Amino acid sequence: MLGVLGNWYKRKFSDPNALMLLLLILFSCAILYLFGGILMPVLVALVIAYLLDVPVTKLENAGIRRSLATTFTLIVFLCVCFVTAIALIPIISKQSVNLIKEVPLIWESAQAWLATLPQKYPSVIEVGYIKSMMEGVNERVVSVGEQVLSASFSSLGNIAAILIYIILVPLMVFFMLNDKGFFVASISKILPKERVLITQVGEEMNTQIANYIRGKVIEIVIVGAVTSIAFSILDLRFALLLGVLVGFSVLIPYIGAAVVTIPVAIVALFQFGFTAEFGYIMLVYFIIQALDGNLLVPILFSEAVSLHPLYIIIAVLLFGGLWGFWGVFFAIPLATLVKALITAWSTPKLANDTNDAQIA
Structure with missing residues (x-):
C-alpha cells in the first residue's frame, strides 16, 4: 500500500512546480480555515x-x-x-x-x-x-x-x-x-x-472568479427584480420580500431554487387557495426559473468552465459547510479550481516543458 502511494506521489509531485502548487493550496486553506472569521x-x-x-x-x-x-x-x-x-x-x-x-x-x-x-x-x-x-x-x-x-x-x-x-x-x-x-x-x-503551475492556475482562476462574481451579481439583480415585478402584477402579498429571496436563491445552484419554491407556494396558497390565481403565480415562477437556467445563466457564464450538476451540488455542500455563505457563493469557482488543479497535476510534463522553454 505504501509503495502504491509512493509511486503515485512521485508520478504527480516529482515536479517542483506541482509540489509548490500543492503547498500553496494547503497553506491558503489552512489560513482561511483558522482565520476566516x-x-x-x-x-x-x-x-x-x-x-x-x-x-x-x-x-x-x-x-x-x-x-x-x-x-x-x-x-x-x-x-x-x-x-x-x-x-x-x-x-x-x-x-x-x-x-x-x-x-x-x-x-x-x-x-x-x-x-x-x-x-x-x-x-x-x-x-x-x-x-x-x-x-x-x-x-x-x-x-x-x-x-x-x-x-x-x-x-x-x-x-x-x-x-x-x-x-x-x-x-x-x-x-x-x-x-x-x-x-x-x-x-x-x-x-x-x-511557480509555472501556480501562474497557470492563478491566471485561469483570476478570470473565472472575476467573471463569476460579476455574472452572479447581475443574475441576482435581474432575477430578483423580474420576480418582484411579476409577483406585484399578480397581486401576491410580500412580493418584494419573496422576489429578494428568489434573487438570492440563485447563489445556491439547484438547491436554492427548490428551497425557495416552498415559501412562494405557501404564501400564494394561503392567499388564493387552490384557484386559477395560484396556478398563474406558480406558472410565472417556474417560467422565471426556466429562463434563468436556460437563457440568463448561459449568457452570463458563457466563459465559465462547464461542470456536471452533481459536482456543483457536492461543491455547495462541501464548501458551504466549511465557510458558510462565502463557501456557497464561491462554490462554483472553487469547484473549477479543483478541476484546474487536477488538470494541472495530471500533466506535470507539460509544466516541465514550459519551464525548460522559459529557461532556454
Missing part, C-alpha cells in the same frame, strides 16, 4: 474589488488616472448601495414582520386542512398519525421561535462590527483597486521560483 472584511473587500475592477480599468484606458477612476467608481457604487438600501430595506423589513405575524394563521389553516384528510381518506391516513405529526411540528416551531428570538438579541452586539464593515471595507476596496499593480508585484515576489 477575522479576515472576512478582507474577503468582502476583495469580492467588491473584483466587481469594480472592470469599470476602473475601462476608465483608466480612456485616459483617466487610476486614482480618479477608482474614486469615481467607488463613490458611484456606494451611492447605488445607499439608495438601494434606503428604498428596499424598510419595505422588506415591514413585509418580513407582517409575514412572521401571519405564520401562525398560515399554520392554523394548514392544521385545519390536515385534520380533514383522515375523513377524506380514512383507509390511507389515520387520525392519530396526523395528531402526532402536528404536535411534533408545533414543538419544533416553538423551539425555532426561541432560537430566532435569542439570535435577534445576540445580534445587537454585532452593530459595532457592521460599523467596522461600513468604514473599513470601502477603504480596503479603494486601496485594492488603486494599488492593484503594487499588490500583484508584491505577491509575485513572495511566491517561489517554481
Whole structure:
C-alpha cells in the first residue's frame, strides 16, 4: 500500500512546480480555515474589488488616472448601495414582520386542512398519525421561535462590527483597486521560483472568479427584480420580500431554487387557495426559473468552465459547510479550481516543458 502511494506521489509531485502548487493550496486553506472569521472584511473587500475592477480599468484606458477612476467608481457604487438600501430595506423589513405575524394563521389553516384528510381518506391516513405529526411540528416551531428570538438579541452586539464593515471595507476596496499593480508585484515576489503551475492556475482562476462574481451579481439583480415585478402584477402579498429571496436563491445552484419554491407556494396558497390565481403565480415562477437556467445563466457564464450538476451540488455542500455563505457563493469557482488543479497535476510534463522553454 505504501509503495502504491509512493509511486503515485512521485508520478504527480516529482515536479517542483506541482509540489509548490500543492503547498500553496494547503497553506491558503489552512489560513482561511483558522482565520476566516477575522479576515472576512478582507474577503468582502476583495469580492467588491473584483466587481469594480472592470469599470476602473475601462476608465483608466480612456485616459483617466487610476486614482480618479477608482474614486469615481467607488463613490458611484456606494451611492447605488445607499439608495438601494434606503428604498428596499424598510419595505422588506415591514413585509418580513407582517409575514412572521401571519405564520401562525398560515399554520392554523394548514392544521385545519390536515385534520380533514383522515375523513377524506380514512383507509390511507389515520387520525392519530396526523395528531402526532402536528404536535411534533408545533414543538419544533416553538423551539425555532426561541432560537430566532435569542439570535435577534445576540445580534445587537454585532452593530459595532457592521460599523467596522461600513468604514473599513470601502477603504480596503479603494486601496485594492488603486494599488492593484503594487499588490500583484508584491505577491509575485513572495511566491517561489517554481511557480509555472501556480501562474497557470492563478491566471485561469483570476478570470473565472472575476467573471463569476460579476455574472452572479447581475443574475441576482435581474432575477430578483423580474420576480418582484411579476409577483406585484399578480397581486401576491410580500412580493418584494419573496422576489429578494428568489434573487438570492440563485447563489445556491439547484438547491436554492427548490428551497425557495416552498415559501412562494405557501404564501400564494394561503392567499388564493387552490384557484386559477395560484396556478398563474406558480406558472410565472417556474417560467422565471426556466429562463434563468436556460437563457440568463448561459449568457452570463458563457466563459465559465462547464461542470456536471452533481459536482456543483457536492461543491455547495462541501464548501458551504466549511465557510458558510462565502463557501456557497464561491462554490462554483472553487469547484473549477479543483478541476484546474487536477488538470494541472495530471500533466506535470507539460509544466516541465514550459519551464525548460522559459529557461532556454
